[in-house]
Amino acid sequence: MPTLRGLAVAVTLALVAVWHPSPARADNVDALIKDAKSGSDYKVRLSAVLGLAKVGDKRGIPALIGALSDTDKTVRGAAAVALGKLITASTPATTRGQAKTALEKLLTKESTDSVKKVAKKTLDQLAALEAASTAVTTGGIYVSIDKMASKAEPAEDLRKLMRDTATSVMTKKAKDFMQAWPGGKAPTKKDLTSKAVSGFYVDGTVNELTVKQKGASATISCKINMLIATYPEKSIFGMLTGTASVAGSSDERDIALAKQDCVAAVVEDLVQSKVIPTIRQKAGS
DSSP, X not given: OOEETTEEOOSSSEEEEEOOOOXXXXXXHHHHHHHHHHOSSHHHHHHHHHHHHHHOOGGGHHHHHHHTTOSSHHHHHHHHHHHHXXXXXXXXXXXXXXXXXXXXXXXXXXXXXXXXXXXXXXXXXXXXXXXXXXXXXXXXXXXXXXXXXXXXXXXXXXXXXXXXXXXXXXXXXXXXXXXXXXXXXXXXXXXXXXXXXXXXXXXXXXXXXXXXXXXXXXXXXXXXXXXXXXTTTOOEEEEEEEEEEEEEEOOHHHHHHHHHHHHHHHHXXXXXXXXHHXXXXXXXX
């Protein structure tokens, strides 16, 4: 049973869950980034770095790169570990390069062995990602996760949440799928054909996001549509719909968080239980 930030997902396309607050949430990312950069006390900066690692939002990567030069060794070490967790094959090559440069710089100046050890480990992870990104498995599968869309507000935040969730689930549950092509550019039809690679698009839309309040409680419901198409032709062959309801308090902040959980839970479930198996089946047909 997949779980997401305290939300228990019970059913694939129609799920009901009770939302429970969690201290490290995506809506806190901006505050965590600020504290990681300019917290007056090292404990504040350390807490922010650990929080960014726990939330797992890639918006925090630049702040973590900056924290590698923090005046406190504990913060530097925590930032190195966090970068190892947040940077994946789907992270832009330029960002991976910036992290690599900062880690190499840290290694040349760092005097604390424990910090040097974790920095070296993360550098090795980045090297492995780079090697994987330049290797194309003949007969493999390439997936381009599109920009996503939302008819509900805040549209930009929900769009990004959908894309980040889909990318994360696919990275974890379909490690053989390529989400990046050597050189950092999108492959052409000729590129795919030369390696006998099957290409696919995945996109989605938040079609509905409603709130029903009754006294001190509220129920947030969402409906997500996702599509699967061939790449680069964009010939659609799969249409999926998922819904969820999340029960929580009527507090304005709690409602905002429950909206995120509702959308992310449906995307996570659809990608894991429907999108990945469908792509595998289509590629093998």
